Amino acid sequence: MKFTVVSKGDERSNEYASQIKKYLTDFELIYDEDEPEIVISIGGDGTLLTAFQQYCDRLKDTAFVGIHTGHLGFYADWRPSEIEKLVIAIAKSELKVVEYPLLEVNISYNGNKKDEHFLALNEATIKSVEGTFVIDVEIKGELFERFRGDGLCVSTPSGSTAYNKALGGAIIHPSLPSIQISEMASINNRVFRTIGSPLILPAHHTCRLRPVTEKDFQIGIDHLSFLQRDIKVIEFKVAKEKIRFARYKPFPFWSRVRASFVSD
Incomplete structure (x- = not known):
């Protein structure tokens, strides 16, 4: 077996x-x-996100496993004291994997700039560079709302415990292929109105964001952040690709949630 660290x-x-x-x-x-x-x-978990982005073109052939050197993570679930145990498991045991859904992000631009494609393990975020963020939200090709606020976060089920949770989004089990759209400080008054609630879309639904005024946005893909100019439309959907995690010991998702947020 070939490995890297x-x-x-x-x-x-x-x-x-x-x-x-x-x-x-x-x-x-x-x-x-x-x-x-x-x-x-x-x-x-940040290190594993880095590893994922580094090898996201090899997802069919590569599995990931994480060792946490700080607090317990959702992706890094082995402790340094278990390194020898993990090494023996990798060397001697049959590789068993679990697969988690990913988010596909496609960005189209005005003019002749080539479209860009990204995969996210946790989430994608979109914010205005300056001023109020105003964008049309389409679901399944139909206008759903005109959002005004600080921005939007689109997360995967495994990423629902990260930034999405801080925004008041739901925690979704990774066995459900879906994406979740959560608002960042939406504007709701007598004139402007948003749904004011996270939206959970199944795998066969696509969300598109179309700029209304500004065309330049700050885009986040997991731990990465960059300025994108002259955007025409941003498309979000459940990716065909999945991430594969090597599992050498059981650690159910809800046990991870409890250990991270509930346990003393």
């Missing part, structure tokens, strides 16, 4: 990364940064 970059994470690399190569596994069959992230 993505580290958070701090001294402690780098030390664990070197340790894992040595252990697995001692078991005659092959270290390959270009075409890994398993990617081991060391740090936290």
Whole structure:
């Protein structure tokens, strides 16, 4: 089996990364940064998001597993004290995977600029560069509302526990292929009105955002953020691709939720 390690970059994470690399190569596994069959992230959920974006073109051939060097994460569920146990499981056990839905983001531009395509594991966000964010929200090709506020967040089921939750969105189990649209500080008064509630769309529904006034927006894809100019339309839908997580021990989703938000 071919593997690689993505580290958070701090001294402690780098030390664990070197340790894992040595252990697995001692078991005659092959270290390959270009075409890994398993990617081991060391740090936290942010590190795994980095690893996902780095290898999102190899999702059919690559599985991910995370070691958290801080607080328990939703994606990084192994502790540093379990490194030897994880190494033995990778080297000796049959690879079993669980698949989570992803968000597909397609951006079209005015003029001759080529369309862009992104995948998100957690969420995509869109905000105005300056002034009030105004955009038409279409669902299944029909106008649903004209949104005014700070911005919108479109999340995956696994990402529903991240920024989406902070916005008051629902937590969705990853077995449900869906996307969720949550508002950021919407404007609601006698003149302007939004739905004022998160929307959960099934896999066969597509959401499109069409600019009304401004054409330039700050776009977030997971941990990445960049300015996009002269946007014509942004399309969101459940991606055909899925992320594959290597599971060497059971850790049900609701147990993760409880451990992160409820347990002492």
